[in-house]
Amino acid sequence: MNSKRLLGRIFGALSLFAALPIAAGAQAQSFPSGNITIIAPYSAGSPADTLARRLAEGMAKSLNATVLVENVVGAGGIIGTLRAQKAAPDGHTLVIGTQGTLMMNKFIYKNLRYRPDQDFDPIVNLVEFPNLVVAPASLNVKTLKEFVSLAKERAAAGKPLTYGSGGVGSSAHLAAELLKMRAGIELTHVPYKSVADTLSDLLTGRIDLIFGNVGVFGPHVEKGSLVGLAVTAPERSKALPEVPSIVEAGYPDAEFSVWLGLFAPAKTPTDILEKLKSAAVASMAVPATRTSFATEGAEVKASASGSFRDFIAKDAAKWRPIISKLGIEIEN
Incomplete structure (x- = not known):
């Protein structure tokens, strides 16, 4: 291979790598390109449903988009979670994940049809409800x-x-x-x-x-x-x-508080996840929203700092031995 052809290939490869951040940034700038749907895997009036609707209202304003809530009910939240798992990882389908559906279930169900750790990208912890x-x-x-x-x-x-x-x-x-x-x-x-x-x-x-x-x-x-x-x-x-x-x-x-957070299908681009996180945090920061949850005994946890994935891993480390010791197991 002559030196001119070799230099051409090198410059071509460098141009390709240089374009990647630009492409990623453009992807975030063009998002959302349509309606966003937040799946609430529990019935209307449930804490997950109430949370999804309050969140949707605020996120719609931040993203200048239509944000819909869809109740997909059944099997203790599993049906709605499965619906989100199968969605395209483009940020337009999200799901309210609970401590049960996206952490504890992997220790309880023998044949869970989704993998909480691998099939979803955690965006932000939203609220915690003590019992x-x-x-x-x-x-x-x-x-x-x-x-x-x-x-x-x-x-x-x-x-x-x-x-x-x-x-x-x-x-x-x-x-x-x-x-x-x-x-x-x-x-x-x-x-x-x-x-x-x-x-x-x-x-x-x-x-x-x-x-x-x-x-x-x-x-x-x-x-x-x-x-x-x-x-x-x-x-x-x-x-x-x-x-x-x-x-x-x-x-x-x-001590035991149940957390509810926002999740996207796995492999959603990082820049889109960050945009969604910012919109969700802004939505939950509204004083009326925080007061409303406080009257229900819940505490808003949404924050721009910290890793939700690390938080879930720490919670899982606490509950795995407890669930194992209790011998709770469900065949599905």
């Missing part, structure tokens, strides 16, 4: 310590207390099992289709405990029909300041 530990007023316990003492008495008599949840592997199930482990008590699990379905049975005393959403169960605590034993966070909830934190209640190792 409200509630018992019916008829149980005549005022504190979590009193509940634990009663649970030990009932178990010794062969009549264990019960707790409800939204099903095996749900956050309420795992939170209650974590408390059982930390407090050394026996409780009988009564699974329902959703946590909301437990409310009537809790109010009538058919079940003895639930780990639920502050927004759903808090009003009944304020009325006195339910007793708030603790909020599973290091500090008290601004929505229910009279209810002690799990630390104050004496069980700091039972």
Whole structure:
């Protein structure tokens, strides 16, 4: 090969590499090129749905685009998550991922049809919801310590207390099992289709405990029909300041907040992910949005700094041995 041809190939290759950042930047500048859809993998009115709709409104303004919310319900969030997995990685289809769907499920389901670590790009952690530990007023316990003492008495008599949840592997199930482990008590699990379905049975005393959403169960605590034993966070909830934190209640190792974040299909270009992250953070920074979530007992976590992927990895390292020890496993 003569020197002129060799130099031509070298300059051609250098030109190609020099053009790559320009092409990537142009891709971000042209995004979005159409409507953006945020998949909420739970029903209308659920925390994920409410979050998606508030997020969509703010992101639409930041991106000067139409941002739609689509509820794709079923299998505890798995159906909607699968829909997002199959979408083109161009930033126009996103999904609200939960601690369950995009972290815990990989330890719980034997044949999960998606790979949380490989099939999705984490964009930003949005909010965290601590659980409200509630018992019916008829149980005549005022504190979590009193509940634990009663649970030990009932178990010794062969009549264990019960707790409800939204099903095996749900956050309420795992939170209650974590408390059982930390407090050394026996409780009988009564699974329902959703946590909301437990409310009537809790109010009538058919079940003895639930780990639920502050927004759903808090009003009944304020009325006195339910007793708030603790909020599973290091500090008290601004929505229910009279209810002690799990630390104050004496069980700091039972702390448990459910996070919800924004995800894109894997291999979405980095510059588009950054643009989406900036829009999401700006949307969640609106004072009215932060106040609205605070009244529901949630804390907005969206921040331009920090790695959401690293946060998920740290949370997974905490929960993997716990789920393994509990022996929770679902075949699907």
